[in-house]
Amino acid sequence: MNQTKTNPFLARTQEETFTGVIQNNDLVLRSLYEGVYPKVRHYILQNNGSDDQAKDTFQEAFVTTWKNVKDGKLKKDNGLNVEAYLFTVAKNKWLDYLRSSRYKKTTRVDKVIHLRPDVEEEESEPDQGQDEMMAMQRAFKQLGEKCKMVLKLFYFERKSMDEISSELQITSASVRNQKYRCMEKLRLLSLEIKSNG
Amino acid sequence: MDKYPKYISQEKQELFERYLLNEMDKAEQPAFLAKLDADASLKAEFNEFKKLFSAVEEASLHEKMNEYHKTFETYSSKEATSKKRFPFRINYGIAASVILLLSLGGIWYFNAGNKTEKLFDEFYSPDPGLPTVMGDTNNYDFYEAMVAYKHGDYDQAIEKWKKLLVTKQQNDTLNYFLASAQMAIGDEKAANAGFLKVIANKGSVFEDDAYFYLGLEALNRGAIPEAKSLLELSKKEASKELLNQLRKK
Numbered sequence: 001m002n003q004t005k006t007n008p009f010l011a012r013t014q015e016e017t018f019t020g021v022i023q024n025n026d027l028v029l030r031s032l033y034e035g036v037y038p039k040v041r042h043y044i045l046q047n048n049g050s051d052d053q054a055k056d057t058f059q060e061a062f063v064t065t066w067k068n069v070k071d072g073k074l075k076k077d078n079g080l081n082v083e084a085y086l087f088t089v090a091k092n093k094w095l096d097y098l099r100s101s102r103y104k105k106t107t108r109v110d111k112v113i114h115l116r117p118d119v120e121e122e123e124s125e126p127d128q129g130q131d132e133m134m135a136m137q138r139a140f141k142q143l144g145e146k147c148k149m150v151l152k153l154f155y156f157e158r159k160s161m162d163e164i165s166s167e168l169q170i171t172s173a174s175v176r177n178q179k180y181r182c183m184e185k186l187r188l189l190s191l192e193i194k195s196n197g
Numbered sequence: 198m199d200k201y202p203k204y205i206s207q208e209k210q211e212l213f214e215r216y217l218l219n220e221m222d223k224a225e226q227p228a229f230l231a232k233l234d235a236d237a238s239l240k241a242e243f244n245e246f247k248k249l250f251s252a253v254e255e256a257s258l259h260e261k262m263n264e265y266h267k268t269f270e271t272y273s274s275k276e277a278t279s280k281k282r283f284p285f286r287i288n289y290g291i292a293a294s295v296i297l298l299l300s301l302g303g304i305w306y307f308n309a310g311n312k313t314e315k316l317f318d319e320f321y322s323p324d325p326g327l328p329t330v331m332g333d334t335n336n337y338d339f340y341e342a343m344v345a346y347k348h349g350d351y352d353q354a355i356e357k358w359k360k361l362l363v364t365k366q367q368n369d370t371l372n373y374f375l376a377s378a379q380m381a382i383g384d385e386k387a388a389n390a391g392f393l394k395v396i397a398n399k400g401s402v403f404e405d406d407a408y409f410y411l412g413l414e415a416l417n418r419g420a421i422p423e424a425k426s427l428l429e430l431s432k433k434e435a436s437k438e439l440l441n442q443l444r445k446k
Contacts, residue, residue: 024254026261031328033265038325041269042435046319059262066258129248136252137259155250156257158218176207184204187249191201 017083018076021069024156033062036083040090049094057097061090132194139189147182154179205242213246268347269325317417320439323351323381324406326374339371351378369394369401377410385414405431412436416443 020028037058044054065086068074074085140148153159153167154175161172168175205213215221216229233240326347327340342357358375365371376391388410395407408431415424416439425443428436 024258027328029258029261030265033262034268034325034328037266037269042322046435046438055266059259059266062262063255063258067255132248133252133255136249137256140252140256151253152257152260155253156261180207180210183210183246183249186253187204187245188201190249190252 014081015076018069021066021082023158026157029066032082032086036086036090039087040094043087043091044094047094047098053094053097057093058090061086061093064089064093132190135193136186136190138193139186142189143182143186146178147185150175150178151182151186205246209242210246213243214250216243217247217250313416313419313421316439316442317413320435321413321417324374324377324410326377327370343374346374346378349381351381354378355382367394367398369398369403372398373401373403373407376407380410380414385417389414405433405436407431409433409436409439412439 017028017032019025021032037054040058040061041051041054044057045051049057065074065082068085069082074080074082140151143151149168150164153164159167161175164175165172170178212229216226221229233243326343338357338361342354342361345351345357346354355375355378358371358378362368362371362375372391372394376388376395379385379391380388392407392411392414395401395403396411401407408427412424412427412431415421415427421443425440428440428443
């Protein structure tokens with residue numbers, strides 16, 4: 001059984017975890033975050049890191065894991081455990097940082113040479129299209145609150161038109177139109193950001 | 198002339214959404230993919246939309262992660278407070294100071310004690326607890342106490358879990374977190390008894406953690422050989438690290 005620390009109160013199969021991550025299920029994402037972060041924090045604090053660095057490294061690893069599950073790079077049928085994978089990605093990111101010139105400029109090299117990379121999991125994050133993605137995310141932040149809310153509820157939280165309609169107290173037709181207009185606005189803003197560098 | 202190519206129609210956006218949200222039926226999906234393959238401009242529009250969709254998701258995930266992290270920010274500040282509340286370490290310091298004043302031998306004891314205390318401080322932090330959003334009404338009381346625990350209100354958590362223990366004596370989860378809370382307030386005797394119950398429950402998922410905390414408790418008493426043998430029984434990474442440190446002493 002490919003489970004890490006589970007207990008009778010939290011029984012969830014890896015299949016449920018995979019599906020939950022793919023669908024951005026709040027409970028699954030939250031328990032993945034809350035379950036793995038303490039271990040990563042402990043590891044980073046033990047290896048010359050601070051609380052802020054633990055948070056940043058873990059969140060980067062969380063996004064990488066989330067993407068790899070969604071893109072099918074991490075498959076549920078090959079026996080991999082999402083929690084263990086996330087921990088390894090975070091650990092590798094921290095080891096990469098410790099070896100980086102940014103870190104070595106301020107630290108004695110002999111402090112880190114005993115650390116070995118954990119290569120049991122491949123961390124794959126292609127940089128192709130990274131600028132475009134950054135521009136789009138910046139554009140999202142610049143959208144008005146209403147637009148952000150509609151897009152977030154539909155594309156991230158996967159809520160239906162009716163659910164969004166009752167949550168925002170507007171008609172379903174209005175939700176549909178706003179969703180379209182906001183996506184159009186997001187694209188335009190992204191293109192502007194990209195062309196202005 | 199427009200500065201950028203025109204955005205896709207609403208119908209096209211909704212078609213793309215249905216594919217990306219996995220809402221197409223078995224016949225529609227291959228037909229859609231075939232259409233994409235045959236039409237380069239449609240494919241380019243689809244790829245651009247897919248990126249926008251992903252950007253919304255990723256930006257939303259960042260907001261969510263910061264929301265999840267708030268649990269730990271509250272917890273970290275409480276954790277710092279609770280560590281200061283640890284009564285036996287304060288007594289340890291006083292005892293060590295007295296010994297230092299008494300004799301030269303005391304200087305050795307003080308140093309050894311300091312190292313032990315330092316190691317304990319380095320490795321001890323209460324178990325962070327379980328996520329409290331599982332919504333299983335059967336375990337409502339358990340999770341209510343878990344919320345208190347995660348907020349550093351160990352006394353309240355202990356009170357609630359003790360009530361549950363009356364009918365669930367052998368429950369390893371309950372015993373483990375009750376013991377964790379007892380250790381956090383410095384009631385090491387009760388904590389020890391609780392962790393031992395967890396170990397008695399063979400195959401418990403908390404076994405490695407229980408051995409780790411038992412080892413730490415022994416370390417805190419200065420019982421180094423006992424600490425070592427307990428830590429050897431734990432497969433936790435932290436147990437191995439602590440054991441290595443103790444072997445160097």
